[in-house]
Amino acid sequence: MRKTKFKSLVMFLIVFISAFALFAQGSGEKAAAENTSGFEDPVLNIAVFGGGYGDEYWYQIVEMFEEAYPGVTVNMQISPTIGQIITPQIAAGDWPDFMCCNGNDTQGLITTMKREKAILDITDVFDSPALGEEGVTLREKMMPGLLDSRKYAPYGDGRIYFAPFNCGPTGLVYNKTLFEKNGWELPKTWDEFYALGEEAAQQGISLFTYPGIYPYYWEHMLIAAITAHAGVDAINAIMSYEENSWDNPEVREVLEEFVRMAQGYVLPGSEALNHTQSQSELMMDHALFISTGNWVESEMADAPRTEGFVFAMAPAPCVSEDETSYIRNDGDTFIIPAEADNTELAKEFLRFLYTDESVKLFAEKSNGVYATADALELVEGIVSDGVYGMYSVNNQPGVNAVVAVLDAVPDGCNVVPMDVIWNPVPDVLAGRMTIDQWIDQIESAYAEIRSYM
Amino acid sequence: MSRKNFQRNIFISFSIIPPLLITLVFLAIPAVRAFCLSFTDANMIGIGGTSFTGLENYRYMFSDQVFMKAFRNTVILLIVVPLITITVSLILSEILHRGNLREAGFYRVVFFFPSIISLTVVAIVWSFIFHPTMGLVNSMLDFLHLSQMKRSWLGTAETALGSIAFTLVWQAAGYYLVMILAAMTSINNDYYEAATIDGAGWFRQFVYITLPEVKNIIIITIILSMSGTLNLSFTLSTIMTNGGPNNASLVLLKYIYNQGMTNGNFGYSMAITVFTLLFSIILSIAVQKLQRREEAV
Numbered sequence: 001m002r003k004t005k006f007k008s009l010v011m012f013l014i015v016f017i018s019a020f021a022l023f024a025q026g027s028g029e030k031a032a033a034e035n036t037s038g039f040e041d042p043v044l045n046i047a048v049f050g051g052g053y054g055d056e057y058w059y060q061i062v063e064m065f066e067e068a069y070p071g072v073t074v075n076m077q078i079s080p081t082i083g084q085i086i087t088p089q090i091a092a093g094d095w096p097d098f099m100c101c102n103g104n105d106t107q108g109l110i111t112t113m114k115r116e117k118a119i120l121d122i123t124d125v126f127d128s129p130a131l132g133e134e135g136v137t138l139r140e141k142m143m144p145g146l147l148d149s150r151k152y153a154p155y156g157d158g159r160i161y162f163a164p165f166n167c168g169p170t171g172l173v174y175n176k177t178l179f180e181k182n183g184w185e186l187p188k189t190w191d192e193f194y195a196l197g198e199e200a201a202q203q204g205i206s207l208f209t210y211p212g213i214y215p216y217y218w219e220h221m222l223i224a225a226i227t228a229h230a231g232v233d234a235i236n237a238i239m240s241y242e243e244n245s246w247d248n249p250e251v252r253e254v255l256e257e258f259v260r261m262a263q264g265y266v267l268p269g270s271e272a273l274n275h276t277q278s279q280s281e282l283m284m285d286h287a288l289f290i291s292t293g294n295w296v297e298s299e300m301a302d303a304p305r306t307e308g309f310v311f312a313m314a315p316a317p318c319v320s321e322d323e324t325s326y327i328r329n330d331g332d333t334f335i336i337p338a339e340a341d342n343t344e345l346a347k348e349f350l351r352f353l354y355t356d357e358s359v360k361l362f363a364e365k366s367n368g369v370y371a372t373a374d375a376l377e378l379v380e381g382i383v384s385d386g387v388y389g390m391y392s393v394n395n396q397p398g399v400n401a402v403v404a405v406l407d408a409v410p411d412g413c414n415v416v417p418m419d420v421i422w423n424p425v426p427d428v429l430a431g432r433m434t435i436d437q438w439i440d441q442i443e444s445a446y447a448e449i450r451s452y453m
Numbered sequence: 454m455s456r457k458n459f460q461r462n463i464f465i466s467f468s469i470i471p472p473l474l475i476t477l478v479f480l481a482i483p484a485v486r487a488f489c490l491s492f493t494d495a496n497m498i499g500i501g502g503t504s505f506t507g508l509e510n511y512r513y514m515f516s517d518q519v520f521m522k523a524f525r526n527t528v529i530l531l532i533v534v535p536l537i538t539i540t541v542s543l544i545l546s547e548i549l550h551r552g553n554l555r556e557a558g559f560y561r562v563v564f565f566f567p568s569i570i571s572l573t574v575v576a577i578v579w580s581f582i583f584h585p586t587m588g589l590v591n592s593m594l595d596f597l598h599l600s601q602m603k604r605s606w607l608g609t610a611e612t613a614l615g616s617i618a619f620t621l622v623w624q625a626a627g628y629y630l631v632m633i634l635a636a637m638t639s640i641n642n643d644y645y646e647a648a649t650i651d652g653a654g655w656f657r658q659f660v661y662i663t664l665p666e667v668k669n670i671i672i673i674t675i676i677l678s679m680s681g682t683l684n685l686s687f688t689l690s691t692i693m694t695n696g697g698p699n700n701a702s703l704v705l706l707k708y709i710y711n712q713g714m715t716n717g718n719f720g721y722s723m724a725i726t727v728f729t730l731l732f733s734i735i736l737s738i739a740v741q742k743l744q745r746r747e748e749a750v
Contacts, residue, residue: 112497212605273584
């Protein structure tokens with residue numbers, strides 16, 4: 001009796017171990033067809049951030065690429081937490097050939113890669129002809145001025161390391177229908193904003209709500225507001241941790257205008273809300289504006305809303321009437337790791353992603369807009385009215401776009417700049433912290449960052 | 454060696470080797486590696502070279518205001534939460550043990566429920582209970598005509614950590630109740646009968662009979678509750694407040710995560726990890742020492 005038990009235990013272990021071995025092997029590569037693509041190495045390994053835009057576009061574009069280049073096989077890993085999945089692979093020396101990265105890099109992988117210069121220079125891709133178009137370089141096909149930004153050319157030498165995916169406006173999101181119903185005009189200056197706030201208050205509607213749990217959402221509005229008043233150079237100084245970049249009279253004026261919000265213009269309780277809860281408050285018309293991005297429509301697709309609710313986007317407030325309004329633009333990116341095995345095929349895949357077919361497919365499957373110059377014309381009628389309307393704000397007369405992201409902090413520096421800048425906002429708006437204390441805190445963190453440069 | 458003995462040994466090795474290997478590979482080696490990494494400036498992807506920086510990470514730690522805040526919050530939780538949790542568990546189990554309630558079984562199940570629910574779910578549910586506009590807490594205050602006490606519990610620096618502590622107590626009290634209740638049921642009923650004859654009331658019986666009899670289990674549950682609080686505070690702080698407002702509810706484990714996973718600073722985050730580990734070891738040794746001293750008295 002005991003012997004049989006022992007035998008069955010051994011059998012169980014054998015079966016378990018072999019099943020484990022099989023499983024471990026099972027995740028290997030697909031079988032390749034005959035290679036007539038013209039590329040020596042026909043296997044492309046890609047890692048894709050699969051967030052609010054869903055997976056469908058990626059599965060289909062990979063299929064289209066494999067069809068257009070017979071013999072090529074694309075192995076794709078796609079997940080909302082792709083950073084966590086590929087970090088251990090990278091640490092073991094196994095780099096993907098191509099990566100699609102989340103714009104705000106919640107897993108820190110891209111920040112680290114940027115800091116360690118582990119990303120391939122892809123300037124040559126943008127200077128080469130665009131696929132399927134005669135005499136046009138890829139650079140000319142992109143949204144004008146975009147590639148000069150430090151988001152895509154992060155080292156200030158004009159060389160491009162990040163390729164734009166879906167760069168779109170982020171700023172003040174509001175309900176177009178509510179404005180039309182009440183005959184309200186979009187305010188331009190801070191004074192007009194607060195005047196509108198008084199008017200809305202009579203109907204029990206607050207001027208702003210915000211996700212106090214993630215206060216960095218304010219960057220969508222404040223970066224543009226600072227740019228409008230203090231200029232592009234001032235915002236670039238902030239993004240590269242320059243001394244007195246926050247302790248600048250013009251920046252201070254914008255912050256003072258911003259903090260006027262604490263005089264009853266913020267929906268009570270906002271400081272305890274997360275992003276979806278605060279966006280829900282907007283969609284129930286409890287507040288007029290929220291600082292967020294163009295992805296809000298797909299993110300909140302299933303959330304309840306007031307009748308006729310239509311998402312719309314407004315540029316940030318200006319200090320005076322004669323200033324140019326600014327709207328911040330941001331989005332996800334593509335990179336090719338410097339250590340990738342198959343950089344040639346990865347570059348070709350990148351070119352392929354910018355073809356008109358791909359741009360339309362992305363609009364159709366993900367309700368998103370590529371960062372190419374004519375993308376908005378191509379996707380008219382394919383994307384929803386809300387998304388089309390929000391992207392159109394970039395084309396409004398008198399509105400300029402600004403793309404600004406914080407530089408990676410130097411190696412060995414332990415400061416988390418996003419936290420230092422934005423975490424105090426709930427305290428500032430609650431009167432527990434003054435603007436001076438806020439600025440001092442940022443300036444001393446910046447000084448620490450500079451000491452590592 | 455007889456054949457039977459040989460088989461026995463084989464079976465024991467089969468049983469011991471896999472867990473030993475797993476412990477070694479996934480626990481012991483990473484722990485040693487973490488300890489070594491804490492003396493370097495390693496980043497998350499192991500590129501760009503790693504250099505030995507000695508005690509620099511530890512020196513920096515004590516000048517880092519965010520770390521000090523996270524440490525202070527963690528210490529507060531580690532003192533307050535186990536104390537309240539075990540007190541609540543003790544009172545509830547005494548009621549169940551001596552109360553002769555007909556529904557005792559039902560209460561036991563109900564109290565135990567929170568500890569089998571996923572902690573993420575607990576965090577989401579409680580963040581809605583504390584919700585400033587549609588939350589249960591504020592609605593109840595309205596109902597009780599106490600509207601002046603309404604606030605955004607998770608968004609105010611003074612109440613955010615307290616709200617997390619409350620959720621931790623709610624989540625864990627039922628679990629320790631079952632452990633303490635098990636110890637209480639093994640107390641000889643004669644003691645109580647004798648005490649009743651001598652005229653001792655419920656409170657004196659609790660203090661002079663129940664408490665001394667379950668003292669050991671109380672010490673064990675306090676240590677368990679401390680390690681539980683250290684672990685679970687990460688999930689609650691991440692989901693309910695994201696460490697905010699302005700780090701008012703940031704805890705050590707969350708700061709380790711922020712430094713390691715958001716900032717990619719493995720070296721520094723490992724230094725905080727080692728500190729946290731040492732701190733919790735010292736704390737549990739202290740509690741055990743306290744128990745021994747009590748026993749000696």
